Amino acid sequence: MSADYTVIIGDSRNMKEITDDSIHLVVTSPPYPMISIWDDFFRTESAESYDEMHHVLDKTWKEVERVLVPGGIVCVNIGDATRTKDGTFHLYPNHSRVIETFEHLGLVTLPYVLWKKPTTKPSYKGKGAFLGSGFLPPNAYVTLDMEFILIFRKGRLRGFEPKDARRYDSKFTKKERDEWFSQVWTVTGTRQTHRDLERRVAAFPEEIPLRLIRMFSIKGDLVLDPFLGSGTTLKVAMSTGRRFVGYEKLASFAHIIKERIGPSAATIEFQRQSSAEISSEVFA
Numbered sequence: 001m002s003a004d005y006t007v008i009i010g011d012s013r014n015m016k017e018i019t020d021d022s023i024h025l026v027v028t029s030p031p032y033p034m035i036s037i038w039d040d041f042f043r044t045e046s047a048e049s050y051d052e053m054h055h056v057l058d059k060t061w062k063e064v065e066r067v068l069v070p071g072g073i074v075c076v077n078i079g080d081a082t083r084t085k086d087g088t089f090h091l092y093p094n095h096s097r098v099i100e101t102f103e104h105l106g107l108v109t110l111p112y113v114l115w116k117k118p119t120t121k122p123s124y125k126g127k128g129a130f131l132g133s134g135f136l137p138p139n140a141y142v143t144l145d146m147e148f149i150l151i152f153r154k155g156r157l158r159g160f161e162p163k164d165a166r167r168y169d170s171k172f173t174k175k176e177r178d179e180w181f182s183q184v185w186t187v188t189g190t191r192q193t194h195r196d197l198e199r200r201v202a203a204f205p206e207e208i209p210l211r212l213i214r215m216f217s218i219k220g221d222l223v224l225d226p227f228l229g230s231g232t233t234l235k236v237a238m239s240t241g242r243r244f245v246g247y248e249k250l251a252s253f254a255h256i257i258k259e260r261i262g263p264s265a266a267t268i269e270f271q272r273q274s275s276a277e278i279s280s281e282v283f284a
């Protein structure tokens, strides 16, 4: 990439703008299969079943493998889903499906993070809040109040020259290490400026990409988000001295991203793939 910060309005299932072996870190959150807010999105891709929805994402994961440098890291924030189908309440374990895909692509699966979200109400027979009868066994279900941050590496560890200055300049504190490298994170949402849109696009709080970028990249590295949404990963990459490239399929997000970044948005290069490759705007 010629610019330090590039946003491509286009489809990450074909990241032809990025050369092989050039990305050091991927931090992203795709649309989650079987979560109702994303049903319309998958419908525009003619994907109705759990498997078809994952096939849509798999194409991006294949491209992610291609563009990563050897030793590069991928962090995928995804949640499992539950749904009642044909009268039966069922878990759709998105996290294990994504792990299988990356294993097939030949990446190494590393220990993941469980992101504990602010508690939602427990459910009874899959119907939201517990009713009085929810105190009686055995027909209640455990609440999904965790999301996963899956972590993969392409091949062996990245090599560095001894005493590489950029590495030392990027180090974290003992307190940060103790908190960030433990398996359960309790991170609550931060105040958002474009609340409605960010809620619809399920933006993650800045603290999530901030930790991941500081844990798994060094200053000057090139970070990719193939599902950019409102631009949270870009904003954090800029504030932590990393370079960045991101893809967002919906053209209407370009102005949200610019507004979100503020005056430094002038340093972002916006590119657009030919419009034939951009799907209809489900949020329009």
Ligand SMILES: C[S@@+](CC[C@H](N)C(=O)[O-])C[C@H]1O[C@@H](n2cnc3c(N)ncnc32)[C@H](O)[C@@H]1O
Pocket (backbone or CB within 6 Å): 010, 011, 012, 013, 028, 029, 030, 031, 032, 060, 201, 202, 203, 204, 226, 227, 228, 229, 230, 231, 232, 233, 247, 248, 249, 250
């Ligand atoms: C869960 S949201 C990402 C939210 C983001 N982490 C944030 O903080 O705003 C997923 C985004 O990916 C976009 N998207 C879905 N499929 C895509 C594709 N194939 N290429 C590029 N963007 C895509 C959607 O339009 C949506 O904005």
